[in-house]
Amino acid sequence: MKGRFYGDDAPGEEKFRRQRRAPQGRRRVAALTAEGEDTSEDDVIARLKALGHVTEVLAELKSGKEATAYVARGPRGTLLLKLYRDLQARSFQRDEVYRAGVYIPDARAAKAMAGRSRKGLEMLHQGWVCAEYTHLWHLWEAGLNVPEPLVGPSPFDYSATAPAVLMRLIGHEDQPAPRLSEASLTPEEARRAWDQALSGMADMLRLGYAHGDYSTYNLLWWENTVTIIDFPQLTTRQNPHFRDLLARDAQSLATSFRRHGVQASGDATLREVQRRALGPGPTPRVLLP
CATH class of the missing domain: 3.30.200.20 (Phosphorylase Kinase; domain 1)
Known part of the structure; x- marks a missing residue:
C-alpha cells in the first residue's frame, strides 16, 4: 500500500x-x-x-x-x-x-x-x-x-x-526510565552501559544508519539495559554527510559518557563501533499477524 x-x-x-x-x-x-x-x-x-x-x-x-x-x-x-x-x-x-x-x-x-x-x-x-x-x-x-x-x-x-x-x-x-545523562551509575553499571551503547551504535551502522544525535541524552537506562531513542534525524549512507555524522555521534557518545567515569576519545570510539559492526547483529523480531 x-x-x-x-x-x-x-x-x-x-x-x-x-x-x-x-x-x-x-x-x-x-x-x-x-x-x-x-x-x-x-x-x-x-x-x-x-x-x-x-x-x-x-x-x-x-x-x-x-x-x-x-x-x-x-x-x-x-x-x-x-x-x-x-x-x-x-x-x-x-x-x-x-x-x-x-x-x-x-x-x-x-x-x-x-x-x-x-x-x-x-x-x-x-x-x-x-x-x-x-x-x-x-x-x-x-x-x-x-x-x-x-x-x-x-x-x-x-x-x-x-x-x-x-x-x-x-x-x-x-x-x-531515566536518560543515561541523568542516571546515577556504579562503575560496573557504567561499563555495562558503555558496552551496550557501543553495540547499539554498531547495530545501526550495520543496517546502514547513523543516528545523528547519539549520546547519553538519547539513551535510556532501565533494568540494566540501554534503550536507544529519538530517530527522526536518522540518516543513511546515501547522505553525503554520513561519515561526518557518524564521527560526530562517536564523539558525542564519548564526551557524554565522561560524567560516568568512562574515558574514551571520539576516534577510538568510532574505531570500536566500526569493528563491532563487522560482527553479527541481534536476532530480528518476528511480527505476529
Missing part, C-alpha cells in the same frame, strides 16, 4: 482539520486534556482517541527542541506520546544536513520543501514525524533495543497520527 509521507490527507483528517492558526509549540497537559471549564480538548488528542490509540494523557515527561513527551494510556497499556511542535515553533528547524541525499519523486513537493513555503513546511513536518515511525519500525524489527512502536507498520496507519508518535513506555507509569 502506498504510504503518505508528504502532504496527503490522513484518514479522518477532514473531520479534525484545523483552521489556519499560529504555529503550535509546547502543549501543556491541561490544554491536552481539557482541564478547566474554559478549555476544549486538543484536536490532536481528540483524533488519537477517535482512532483508538489513546484514552488518557497523564503527565508531561520531557520537553526537547522538537517535541514534548507525555505519559499516556491506551488500549495496549501505558505508552509514551511524543508530540511534535510545528516546524516554525521549534528551536531546531534546519534539518537539511539530515535530509541530504533523500530522493523526493514529486518535483513540486521537493520545490515546496526546499523553498520552505507554508505547504512545504507542512510536508516537512509530516515527513519528520513519519520518518521517526519508519526508522523505529525498521530498528525494532531488526532486534535493536528501541521502544516498541504502537502504530503501524503501514505508513497508512501511522501517517494518521501526525504530529504524534506513539511507542511503548520504557519503565513504569509512575517511574519512567
Whole structure:
C-alpha cells in the first residue's frame, strides 16, 4: 500500500482539520486534556482517541527542541506520546544536513520543501514525524533495543497520527526510565552501559544508519539495559554527510559518557563501533499477524 509521507490527507483528517492558526509549540497537559471549564480538548488528542490509540494523557515527561513527551494510556497499556511542535515553533528547524541525499519523486513537493513555503513546511513536518515511525519500525524489527512502536507498520496507519508518535513506555507509569545523562551509575553499571551503547551504535551502522544525535541524552537506562531513542534525524549512507555524522555521534557518545567515569576519545570510539559492526547483529523480531 502506498504510504503518505508528504502532504496527503490522513484518514479522518477532514473531520479534525484545523483552521489556519499560529504555529503550535509546547502543549501543556491541561490544554491536552481539557482541564478547566474554559478549555476544549486538543484536536490532536481528540483524533488519537477517535482512532483508538489513546484514552488518557497523564503527565508531561520531557520537553526537547522538537517535541514534548507525555505519559499516556491506551488500549495496549501505558505508552509514551511524543508530540511534535510545528516546524516554525521549534528551536531546531534546519534539518537539511539530515535530509541530504533523500530522493523526493514529486518535483513540486521537493520545490515546496526546499523553498520552505507554508505547504512545504507542512510536508516537512509530516515527513519528520513519519520518518521517526519508519526508522523505529525498521530498528525494532531488526532486534535493536528501541521502544516498541504502537502504530503501524503501514505508513497508512501511522501517517494518521501526525504530529504524534506513539511507542511503548520504557519503565513504569509512575517511574519512567531515566536518560543515561541523568542516571546515577556504579562503575560496573557504567561499563555495562558503555558496552551496550557501543553495540547499539554498531547495530545501526550495520543496517546502514547513523543516528545523528547519539549520546547519553538519547539513551535510556532501565533494568540494566540501554534503550536507544529519538530517530527522526536518522540518516543513511546515501547522505553525503554520513561519515561526518557518524564521527560526530562517536564523539558525542564519548564526551557524554565522561560524567560516568568512562574515558574514551571520539576516534577510538568510532574505531570500536566500526569493528563491532563487522560482527553479527541481534536476532530480528518476528511480527505476529
